[in-house]
Amino acid sequence: MDDNKPKLKKDLPHVEIPPFITVRQLADVLKVEPAKIIKQLMRKGIMANINQSIDFETASTTATDFGYVTKAAKEPKALPSRKDKGKGKLSVRPPVVTVMGHVDHGKTTLLDIIRKTNVAAREVGAITQHIGAYQALVDGRKITFLDTPGHEAFTVMRGRGAQATDIVILVVAADDGVMPQTVEAINHAKAAKVPIVVAINKIDKPDANPERIKQQLTDLGLVVEEWGGDTVCVPISAKQAQGISDLLENLFLVADILELKANSEIAAEGVIIEAKLDKTKGPLATFLVQKGTLRPGDVVVAGGTWGKIKAMFDDKGKQVRKTEPSIPVEVLGLNEVAKSGDLFIVLPDEHEARSIVEKQKSSRPHTTLSLSALSSQISDGQLKELNIVLKTDVEGSIEPIKSSIEKLGTEKAKARVIHAASGSITESDVLLASASKGIIIGFNTPTSPGATQLANIERVGIQQYDVIYKLIEDVDKTLKGMLEPIYAEVLSGRAEVRAVFPSSKLGKIAGVYVMEGRVWRDAQVKILRRNKVIGDSRVSSLKRFKEDVAEVSTGLECGLGIEGTVDFQIGDIIEFYRTERTG
Ligand code: GDP
Numbered sequence: 001m002d003d004n005k006p007k008l009k010k011d012l013p014h015v016e017i018p019p020f021i022t023v024r025q026l027a028d029v030l031k032v033e034p035a036k037i038i039k040q041l042m043r044k045g046i047m048a049n050i051n052q053s054i055d056f057e058t059a060s061t062t063a064t065d066f067g068y069v070t071k072a073a074k075e076p077k078a079l080p081s082r083k084d085k086g087k088g089k090l091s092v093r094p095p096v097v098t099v100m101g102h103v104d105h106g107k108t109t110l111l112d113i114i115r116k117t118n119v120a121a122r123e124v125g126a127i128t129q130h131i132g133a134y135q136a137l138v139d140g141r142k143i144t145f146l147d148t149p150g151h152e153a154f155t156v157m158r159g160r161g162a163q164a165t166d167i168v169i170l171v172v173a174a175d176d177g178v179m180p181q182t183v184e185a186i187n188h189a190k191a192a193k194v195p196i197v198v199a200i201n202k203i204d205k206p207d208a209n210p211e212r213i214k215q216q217l218t219d220l221g222l223v224v225e226e227w228g229g230d231t232v233c234v235p236i237s238a239k240q241a242q243g244i245s246d247l248l249e250n251l252f253l254v255a256d257i258l259e260l261k262a263n264s265e266i267a268a269e270g271v272i273i274e275a276k277l278d279k280t281k282g283p284l285a286t287f288l289v290q291k292g293t294l295r296p297g298d299v300v301v302a303g304g305t306w307g308k309i310k311a312m313f314d315d316k317g318k319q320v321r322k323t324e325p326s327i328p329v330e331v332l333g334l335n336e337v338a339k340s341g342d343l344f345i346v347l348p349d350e351h352e353a354r355s356i357v358e359k360q361k362s363s364r365p366h367t368t369l370s371l372s373a374l375s376s377q378i379s380d381g382q383l384k385e386l387n388i389v390l391k392t393d394v395e396g397s398i399e400p401i402k403s404s405i406e407k408l409g410t411e412k413a414k415a416r417v418i419h420a421a422s423g424s425i426t427e428s429d430v431l432l433a434s435a436s437k438g439i440i441i442g443f444n445t446p447t448s449p450g451a452t453q454l455a456n457i458e459r460v461g462i463q464q465y466d467v468i469y470k471l472i473e474d475v476d477k478t479l480k481g482m483l484e485p486i487y488a489e490v491l492s493g494r495a496e497v498r499a500v501f502p503s504s505k506l507g508k509i510a511g512v513y514v515m516e517g518r519v520w521r522d523a524q525v526k527i528l529r530r531n532k533v534i535g536d537s538r539v540s541s542l543k544r545f546k547e548d549v550a551e552v553s554t555g556l557e558c559g560l561g562i563e564g565t566v567d568f569q570i571g572d573i574i575e576f577y578r579t580e581r582t583g
Helices: 023-030 034-044 056-065 078-084 108-116 153-158 180-191 210-219 243-260 351-363 373-378 395-405 427-435 448-459 468-479
Strands: 014-017 020-022 054-056 068-074 090-092 096-101 133-138 141-146 167-173 196-201 232-233 262-263 269-278 282-291 299-302 307-311 328-336 341-349 384-391 414-422 439-442 463-466 487-501 506-518 524-529 532-544 549-552 556-562 573-581
Touching: 014 023, 014 056, 014 282, 020 023, 020 056, 020 153, 020 180, 020 487, 023 034, 023 056, 023 414, 034 056, 054 056, 054 439, 056 068, 090 427, 096 108, 096 180, 108 133, 108 141, 108 167, 108 243, 108 487, 133 243, 133 299, 133 328, 153 180, 167 180, 167 243, 167 556, 180 196, 180 414, 180 427, 196 210, 196 243, 210 232, 299 328, 299 351, 307 351, 373 468, 384 395, 384 427, 384 468, 395 414, 395 468, 414 427, 414 468, 427 439, 427 448, 448 463, 463 468, 487 556, 506 532, 532 549
Parallel strands: 014 068, 096 141, 096 167, 167 196, 196 232, 384 414, 384 439, 439 463
Antiparallel strands: 020 054, 090 262, 133 141, 269 282, 269 341, 282 328, 299 307, 299 341, 307 328, 487 506, 487 573, 506 549, 506 556, 524 532, 524 573, 532 556
């Protein structure tokens, strides 16, 4: 690559490099084959694949190898929605509804009948598109339905930090009654603190018994209004389109109590309802805007990807120029297929969007929430409620374990069994535990292979017991913040020393550039010179532009002092660690 290399620096081509860049993007920037970049990195002892992010330092030296002069790209600005927070006023937004219930109880039939009978007059005959959500119009008011029925999709979204649903319709077939997935759905909705409206379906059937269902619901803590409770319950027949307008009116009554409002005058943010790859159009995603107004031309970060919105379509396939809170739209323009359940946010420019996505890709995954990790959070005062999904071999074991667990607890923390059932540990249990930042406790019951895999991805702890007293003892210790932990040092940031200044108090202050992760006051540090650790200590002072700061993140420079005396040299690498309980 030294061939034809110009001799003078001013003659060399210049490139701007962000704090993190993938091998593929670097290849694009340097106009060389990705394989050449990979080979060059291997010469430096770095094994990276084409989609892997490398830091500025590595990218910069590689670019130099290819005959470029490099410069750090501008620092990202703060997110717009945070800055805009105070601006604009709140206005009423339509409710967003999810339909849940046991298989075959009529969820799909209900969603279909609402879609068919409640479109605006001028739109009758328009072909509805499947975009994962649709809007119904009832007496001039809008209502949004997420049309992937079931509690799994709902909880996946919650697990990613999105509370997309305002109200849950729980469908219970009048001839079948409360079934295992009905109970799961109730517990998923309760864990999310989303109100439930019950639709007792199939009342046209001769063996329909709505009163029996009301009794079963009462036993589960959902007492219907006519029995003095506060659960709205509407008898319907989805198949014969009976009771549907009554159900929708009741949804609005609940929505009015919730006073659903959003600011539409800020940069948009919301949740991805569905995402797919279209052969001709490329990546498509359905966005549900939760705040602000979204327009074509907006630059968005959508979970692990980003893009500039080229066009937006509503649930009838009609192109729209803007969309407001609670309205679903299909968007065109993302660079990759997004993940449903991830959040999206509008950013001021493409550079910033790209740099946020790169940062996310290179950030380290959090550790598994085992009982002892949760115990540590309780002892630190971060966690006040230990959410438990309890699965047992037989129905009879549930009550004794549940009541013993719920009797435990201290001033610091209480245990809450958010779902208990007999049977093996399933993916649905993992999703619920993950979304509730809780744990799964199994008693004499196996974990399904799919659930084990998902638990590894979601970092959910599954704790198995075959002796009740040991199970209770561990939960007790956890609640007291005393469960024996396993510690590990977790690398959280790296910086390079670029200047050294004398200091009367600290001996020497290092001017550093944060290459990866973050740097914070009190962090444990290791100082490396030519890959050898030459000292370890703790950060005692951290400054940016003479101001004391608590934390500095990737791509920024700062002044750093550490406890004890270290003879910093330019080129030293400083690694920042936190200690974490991993088991
Ligand atoms: P899902 O699995 O909950 O989505 O249930 P579906 O909507 O697919 O319905 C399951 C079956 O119940 C289908 O054969 C429907 O036609 C039938 N069904 C749904 N609602 C009603 C109803 O109100 N009355 C009767 N008799 N059958 C219904």
